[in-house]
Amino acid sequence: MSNNTTKLPDGVADSIKIEVAARKKESRQLLLISIISVAIFLFLWEFAVRIGWIDSKHLSAPTTIVETFIMKLSDPNPEGGVLGTHIATSLGLVLVGYGAAVVIGVPLGLLMGYYHTFDKLVSPIFEIVRPIPPIAWIPLSIIWLGIGTTAKAFIIFLAAFVPCVINSYTGVKLTPAVYLNVAKTSGASTWEMFWTVSKNYAMPLVFTGVQVALGNAWSTLVAAEMLAAIAGLGYMIQQGRLLARPDIIIVGMLTIGVIGAILTFLLSKLENHIVKWRSRS
Amino acid sequence: MKKNRSQARDIMLSVISILLLVAVWFLVSGSRPDFFPTPMATVERFIRLIEKPIMGVSVFGHVLASLRRVMLALIASIILGIGIGLVMGWNKKVRAAINPILMALRPIPPIAWIPLIILMFGVDEFPKVLLVFIGSFFPIVMNTMSGVALVDDMYLKVGKIYKAKTWQMLRHVVFPAAMPTILAGIKIAISSGWMVVVAAEMLSSRSGLGFLINRGRDSYDVALIMVAMILIGVVGALLSAVFTLIERKMCGWMSKE
Numbered sequence: 001m002s003n004n005t006t007k008l009p010d011g012v013a014d015s016i017k018i019e020v021a022a023r024k025k026e027s028r029q030l031l032l033i034s035i036i037s038v039a040i041f042l043f044l045w046e047f048a049v050r051i052g053w054i055d056s057k058h059l060s061a062p063t064t065i066v067e068t069f070i071m072k073l074s075d076p077n078p079e080g081g082v083l084g085t086h087i088a089t090s091l092g093l094v095l096v097g098y099g100a101a102v103v104i105g106v107p108l109g110l111l112m113g114y115y116h117t118f119d120k121l122v123s124p125i126f127e128i129v130r131p132i133p134p135i136a137w138i139p140l141s142i143i144w145l146g147i148g149t150t151a152k153a154f155i156i157f158l159a160a161f162v163p164c165v166i167n168s169y170t171g172v173k174l175t176p177a178v179y180l181n182v183a184k185t186s187g188a189s190t191w192e193m194f195w196t197v198s199k200n201y202a203m204p205l206v207f208t209g210v211q212v213a214l215g216n217a218w219s220t221l222v223a224a225e226m227l228a229a230i231a232g233l234g235y236m237i238q239q240g241r242l243l244a245r246p247d248i249i250i251v252g253m254l255t256i257g258v259i260g261a262i263l264t265f266l267l268s269k270l271e272n273h274i275v276k277w278r279s280r281s
Numbered sequence: 282m283k284k285n286r287s288q289a290r291d292i293m294l295s296v297i298s299i300l301l302l303v304a305v306w307f308l309v310s311g312s313r314p315d316f317f318p319t320p321m322a323t324v325e326r327f328i329r330l331i332e333k334p335i336m337g338v339s340v341f342g343h344v345l346a347s348l349r350r351v352m353l354a355l356i357a358s359i360i361l362g363i364g365i366g367l368v369m370g371w372n373k374k375v376r377a378a379i380n381p382i383l384m385a386l387r388p389i390p391p392i393a394w395i396p397l398i399i400l401m402f403g404v405d406e407f408p409k410v411l412l413v414f415i416g417s418f419f420p421i422v423m424n425t426m427s428g429v430a431l432v433d434d435m436y437l438k439v440g441k442i443y444k445a446k447t448w449q450m451l452r453h454v455v456f457p458a459a460m461p462t463i464l465a466g467i468k469i470a471i472s473s474g475w476m477v478v479v480a481a482e483m484l485s486s487r488s489g490l491g492f493l494i495n496r497g498r499d500s501y502d503v504a505l506i507m508v509a510m511i512l513i514g515v516v517g518a519l520l521s522a523v524f525t526l527i528e529r530k531m532c533g534w535m536s537k538e
Binding site: 250 | 475
């Protein structure tokens with residue numbers, strides 16, 4: 001077998017070489033376009049603020065933003081916390097709300113998908129609550145639970161809960177009957193069929209749900225902290241607005257974006273680790 | 282016979298489930314009605330809201346105010362999102378130029394834009410529409426781009442054999458093939474836009490359903506908060522139901538069953 005791949009006719013080998021070289025050249029060219037485009041974008045932005053086309057009270061220049069970012073690493077002024085404190089506060093909050101949503105939502109969705117009676121009993125309630133955006137719960141949860149961590153964690157929980165349930169549910173529902181029948185023929189009990197077949201079959205979709213949930217949780221966190229908090233990234237950008245400091249707002253926004261992207265990346269790494277069977281296909 | 286019986290059982294289970302929800306609501310709200318209004322009090326508050334406008338606008342006016350903002354933003358993001366997404370999916374160089382900037386902005390949640398947008402544009406109508414636009418633009422542009430990039434090579438080759446011009450190719454081959462993905466993006470955009478409009482109205486507004494929630498909070502009128510929440514849920518569900526119908530009309534050939 002390996003002989004076939006090592007010994008190619010000369011003409012073919014050459015044309016492959018040319019093809020590879022052309023592809024390399026193209027990807028270099030595309031990278032160059034990307035770099036130039038970003039450079040032009042940043043330059044125009046800087047220029048527009050410097051020359052006064054954009055009021056620096058409304059939007060800060062990129063260089064100012066970099067300066068503010070470096071300053072915020074160590075200086076708690078003006079809004080009362082260094083960047084690290086805000087990040088830690090927000091991450092802690094997300095961990096509680098999101099963790100609870102995954103721990104409760106995924107098993108609930110899996111069981112709803114597997115047990116018909118349970119499904120019919122729970123889904124009407126779920127369908128009534130589902131279309132209300134988590135942000136709309138903020139005032140009510142503040143009245144019920146106060147402005148402490150519990151209320152904010154509850155809102156994040158709501159945001160993350162729905163995709164966890166829906167995807168786990170769909171994953172189980174999509175298990176091919178053949179797999180279940182094989183398990184049944186081999187003498188598996190109902191629970192064993194659920195645990196060894198349906199649960200594992202649903203895992204990739206569960207992970208998609210868990211990922212969507214993380215995005216939801218992270219964006220809702222900002223809203224929760226903007227409405228009631230004394231620290232956190234959402235609080236930071238809200239204070240930036242009250243102090244009319246666009247540089248602080250933008251540093252906060254970019255931090256939120258970067259951390260969100262990092263969290264998503266970590267989760268997809270974890271997925272590859274846990275859902276190994278899928279990578280075979 | 283058996284099928285009918287199991288259907289009847291399912292309906293009964295659903296009824297039991299909703300009755301259970303209402304019963305729990307009654308039970309919990311019984312002890313502190315000011316804290317957690319009963320279902321009846323909530324219905325009463327809704328009827329009172331229909332009769333008595335807030336800020337000179339009736340409930341339906343508030344619903345329409347929110348809907349108008351979402352619709353304006355959606356039209357803009359559908360036109361721009363599909364346009365830019367098509368070009369980005371079709372031409373690698375354009376994609377290389379625009380993608381890095383989009384990728385940097387995309388992970389920022391739309392709600393995180395609120396302070397900056399208010400600082401830049403104040404609290405008028407335009408900044409709210411702009412926020413909803415930010416919330417709905419990304420799903421549409423991303424889905425259009427990947428939909429176009431994933432069009433089956435065979436379709437493109439057939440187009441080439443018939444000597445289709447670039448425009449004809451986009452119009453008759455690429456666009457229809459990417460349609461289901463684009464529509465899925467618009468669907469995400471609608472629910473995201475509806476969420477953002479509520480958030481934007483809660484932070485600064487004099488009309489809309491988000492404003493009603495805030496009014497309820499400021500005047501400690503918990504029943505009003507709940508009425509507004511239920512309205513937001515109902516209108517949001519209706520929006521996505523209507524769009525699912527449109528989706529089926531436009532992509533009938535795609536339907537699974």
